[in-house]
Amino acid sequence: MSSIIYDTSTPEDMRFKTIREFKMCLRHGGEIQFEWKGVTYGCFGCVRPAPGEETRMVIAQAGSAEVNARTEMWCDTPDELLEYRVGEDRLRDVITQVTVWYRTI
Secondary structure, eight states: OOOOOOOOOOHHHHSOSSHHHHHHHHHTTOEEEEEETTEEEEEEEEEOSSTTSOOEEEEEESSSHHHHHHHOEEESSHHHHTTOEETTEEHHHHTTTSEEEEEOO
């Protein structure tokens, strides 16, 4: 017998209340999908750029492989990732205002 789990979280429940909360999520390998001004982005706290390489953090605009490659930014710390530009804004300035659609940790 299988079970179905329904996620009843709202974007408000998922929202980052502080920058510290966002940083902690990334440091623990979190995966986040969020939207800012109609554009969706994804960031991951623990990814290997290539086999054998150290894990890093990455953020990119969601879309095709071409869009991802063109917009991706690899980082070693959450502070570096917070400098990423989401449209005309710096992520650090808007992370507590973005609509979070999915997040782990």
